[in-house]
Amino acid sequence: MPVAPETIRQVREIDVDQYRYGFETKIETEKAPKGLSEDIVRYISRFKEEPEWMLQWRLKAYRRWLNMNEPRWARLRYPKISFQDYYYYAAPKNKDQKGPKSLAEVDSVLLETYEKLGIPLREQEILAGVHQQNEQGRVAVDAVFDSVSIITTFKEELARSNVIFCSISEAIREHPGLVKEYIGSVVPMTDNFYSTLNSAVFTDGSFVYIPKGVRCPMELSTYFRINERNTGQFERTLIIADEGAYVSYLEGCTAPQRDENQLHAAVVELVALKNAEIKYSTVQNWYPGDKEGKGGIYNFVTKRGDCRGENSRISWTQVETGSAITWKYPSCLLRGDYSCGEFYSIAVSNGYQQIDSGTKMIHLGKKTSSRIISKGISSGFSSNTYRGQVTVHRNAANARNFTRCDSLLIGHDCGAHTIPYVEAKNCTAQLEHEATTSRISEDQLFYVMQRGLPEEEAIALIVNGFVKEVIQKLPMEFAVEAQKLIGISLEGSIG
Amino acid sequence: MLEIKNLHTKIAGTGMEILRGLNLTIQNTEIAAVMGPNGSGKSTLSHVIAGRKGYEITAGDILYNGQSILAMDAAERAALGIFLAFQYPMEISGIATMEFLKVAINLQRRARGKSELQVPEFIRRVKEAVEKLEMDMSMLRRPLNVGFSGGEKKRTEILQMMMLEPHCCILDETDSGLDIDALKIVADGINTLRTVDCSFLVITHYQRLLDYIIPDTVHVLYKGKIIKSGDRSLAFYLENNGYSDIISKAV
Numbered sequence: 001m002p003v004a005p006e007t008i009r010q011v012r013e014i015d016v017d018q019y020r021y022g023f024e025t026k027i028e029t030e031k032a033p034k035g036l037s038e039d040i041v042r043y044i045s046r047f048k049e050e051p052e053w054m055l056q057w058r059l060k061a062y063r064r065w066l067n068m069n070e071p072r073w074a075r076l077r078y079p080k081i082s083f084q085d086y087y088y089y090a091a092p093k094n095k096d097q098k099g100p101k102s103l104a105e106v107d108s109v110l111l112e113t114y115e116k117l118g119i120p121l122r123e124q125e126i127l128a129g130v131h132q133q134n135e136q137g138r139v140a141v142d143a144v145f146d147s148v149s150i151i152t153t154f155k156e157e158l159a160r161s162n163v164i165f166c167s168i169s170e171a172i173r174e175h176p177g178l179v180k181e182y183i184g185s186v187v188p189m190t191d192n193f194y195s196t197l198n199s200a201v202f203t204d205g206s207f208v209y210i211p212k213g214v215r216c217p218m219e220l221s222t223y224f225r226i227n228e229r230n231t232g233q234f235e236r237t238l239i240i241a242d243e244g245a246y247v248s249y250l251e252g253c254t255a256p257q258r259d260e261n262q263l264h265a266a267v268v269e270l271v272a273l274k275n276a277e278i279k280y281s282t283v284q285n286w287y288p289g290d291k292e293g294k295g296g297i298y299n300f301v302t303k304r305g306d307c308r309g310e311n312s313r314i315s316w317t318q319v320e321t322g323s324a325i326t327w328k329y330p331s332c333l334l335r336g337d338y339s340c341g342e343f344y345s346i347a348v349s350n351g352y353q354q355i356d357s358g359t360k361m362i363h364l365g366k367k368t369s370s371r372i373i374s375k376g377i378s379s380g381f382s383s384n385t386y387r388g389q390v391t392v393h394r395n396a397a398n399a400r401n402f403t404r405c406d407s408l409l410i411g412h413d414c415g416a417h418t419i420p421y422v423e424a425k426n427c428t429a430q431l432e433h434e435a436t437t438s439r440i441s442e443d444q445l446f447y448v449m450q451r452g453l454p455e456e457e458a459i460a461l462i463v464n465g466f467v468k469e470v471i472q473k474l475p476m477e478f479a480v481e482a483q484k485l486i487g488i489s490l491e492g493s494i495g
Numbered sequence: 496m497l498e499i500k501n502l503h504t505k506i507a508g509t510g511m512e513i514l515r516g517l518n519l520t521i522q523n524t525e526i527a528a529v530m531g532p533n534g535s536g537k538s539t540l541s542h543v544i545a546g547r548k549g550y551e552i553t554a555g556d557i558l559y560n561g562q563s564i565l566a567m568d569a570a571e572r573a574a575l576g577i578f579l580a581f582q583y584p585m586e587i588s589g590i591a592t593m594e595f596l597k598v599a600i601n602l603q604r605r606a607r608g609k610s611e612l613q614v615p616e617f618i619r620r621v622k623e624a625v626e627k628l629e630m631d632m633s634m635l636r637r638p639l640n641v642g643f644s645g646g647e648k649k650r651t652e653i654l655q656m657m658m659l660e661p662h663c664c665i666l667d668e669t670d671s672g673l674d675i676d677a678l679k680i681v682a683d684g685i686n687t688l689r690t691v692d693c694s695f696l697v698i699t700h701y702q703r704l705l706d707y708i709i710p711d712t713v714h715v716l717y718k719g720k721i722i723k724s725g726d727r728s729l730a731f732y733l734e735n736n737g738y739s740d741i742i743s744k745a746v
Contacts, residue, residue, distance in 0.1 A: 441585075442547070442548055446545075446548065448585075450546075450569045450573055450578075450581075451573060451599040452570055452574055452599050452603035452659070453570055454602075461590060461595075464589065466588065467589070468590075469589070
């Protein structure tokens with residue numbers, strides 16, 4: 001179903017500025033002093049009233065980070081980041097660090113912000129159908145504003161199914177056993193430059209635990225918003241699906257328009273035990289910078305899922321339209337026999353955006369399978385790189401992988417690159433790789449316009465056709481949003 | 496009525512002039528056939544009428560019902576009722592043929608100030624056209640033209656033409672790549688439109704298509720100009736004698 005007419009209407013409503021989440025929330029904030037040092041790490045830990053082991057964990061990461069170098073292998077060009085020029089902690093003021101108990105305690109300015117962003121936080125309104133969501137369409141939200149989680153909705157209802165859904169800060173205090181057991185077990189504390197930085201200074205994020213045999217009764221989601229100037233957002237998300245459990249999780253992000261580059265370095269860890277399934281979907285719409293390439297978010301994210309148990313399943317679906325720089329490779333460690341990893345991605349770049357993104361599928365268990373579908377769309381002066389790695393280890397008998405990377409170019413000044421690494425150490429592996437690069441040709445555009453579709457609708461139709469395979473993998477409400485977003489991101493890309 | 500007056504066209508960015516003072520008038524309900532040797536500018540003519548980008552009009556005009564259409568883009572011309580059946584229809588992945596038809600029809604109806612077609616009425620019309628063209632409804636669930644055979648693509652073009660209610664149809668070598676049976680079916684489809692207010696510009700290399708779509712006028716295009724016009728007998732003449740003596744007389 002093409003969303004074309006609606007997309008176009010949406011695009012027209014936004015005249016000059018195509019980034020509609022660019023507003024700033026005026027709220028007083030509490031900030032840590034600028035820059036990064038052991039003292040700042042201690043400040044964050046103290047502010048969050050963390051146990052000693054957590055502080056030691058952070059400090060260990062920080063000390064290691066000091067000796068690490070920024071990775072430079074990606075096809076990304078940006079000036080050297082001065083890590084001392086950022087604030088590592090910012091939170092709305094007068095806020096009890098333990099977080100408000102109910103919505104009534106949340107600052108109304110913040111509620112308005114999320115309302116403006118289209119994220120419903122008021123459970124009773126959702127229940128009353130104000131947001132026209134039916135029983136199945138309900139979504140529990142964890143809203144993260146700069147460095148802190150301001151509210152998590154539907155907690156009680158989830159608790160009835162023994163599902164834990166809360167901010168990671170709360171989890172460290174309330175469920176230390178679970179956190180201690182799993183944090184850093186998928187993405188080790190010192191995995192890479194950005195994840196190590198995150199380990200030292202992460203401020204908030206979401207924590208999910210789905211107990212044995214439980215199918216999570218609703219979609220869970222986290223909505224990240226960077227508001228404060230010169231602030232780094234370092235969130236950490238940890239999702240554990242115990243044996244036979246199922247959860248579908250959505251992540252959304254936006255930021256105000258600013259001339260400076262803001263830093264975002266998140267870590268997401270997923271653990272799927274025997275027969276468990278985790279579906280993780282992202283619609284990333286950080287501010288991409290202006291038409292000249294000024295400003296925008298630097299997005300350096302480490303996301304990894306561990307199919308630890310037999311027959312477990314993790315699937316990543318991402319729609320990337322924002323950020324000035326994207327460095328992101330959601331990966332799957334296929335440890336359990338018969339486990340399955342999936343990666344579905346749409347990466348749209350326009351203006352001067354640079355994307356270097358892809359996935360890693362590491363086959364360790366027997367009869368493990370993985371599937372990679374990547375769709376890159378580049379326009380303007382942007383650069384869009386798919387970088388993927390499929391590795392089959394010695395003991396992974398009969399592992400299978402299917403990879404398909406398609407790139408679509410719009411205009412003449414953009415670039416698309418595909419860098420797949422494939423490595424098989426077991427001769428029973430079956431690996432397939434397909435890749436195409438195409439351009440929306442004048443002929444295609446002429447053909448569709450000749451049937452009566454105005455130019456922008458014709459482009460939207462062709463692009464939506466190109467990404468359909470991936471859009472279908474997104475949860476319903478997200479799919480509609482994603483299609484609109486792609487249309488908006490490509491506004492003015494021809495002509 | 497379509498009037499092409501002293502049309503000069505270059506391929507944009509190059510100095511190459513393709514149409515060099517072309518004059519052609521097609522009355523309402525007239526069927527005009529344009530024939531000509533390879534490279535004479537036949538496809539360019541169809542593209543320029545339908546509004547493809549990439550051509551530069553250096554002189555002349557194209558009038559549709561008395562109004563110049565040169566400033567309009569392809570979609571606006573389509574809304575006026577100009578339809579081009581492509582020689583090489585494009586493949587559009589990810590959108591079912593049926594869905595595309597629905598989007599196109601309703602956009603054109605809206606542009607013409609008509610209400611959108613209700614689904615049952617839409618389905619009824621599609622079924623009718625599909626039967627006429629001896630196609631299979633299941634084909635319409637496939638993405639537009641993707642993996643279609645040459646014959647299937649041509650039939651799909653005619654299907655779209657029948658559904659979009661055009662007033663001026665340009666058929667660019669619709670007969671190429673069709674076997675005799677398919678040709679008859681496609682011609683039948685085209686002929687159903689003759690009963691309504693619709694004119695045709697039929698571009699072809701072969702007389703045989705004109706056995707099924709009987710033209711009112713036949714024009715010979717050579718080096719970007721109409722060098723001879725006549726009635727149906729001109730097509731027979733060309734079939735038997737080729738272009739050479741007409742060309743030598745004209746030059």
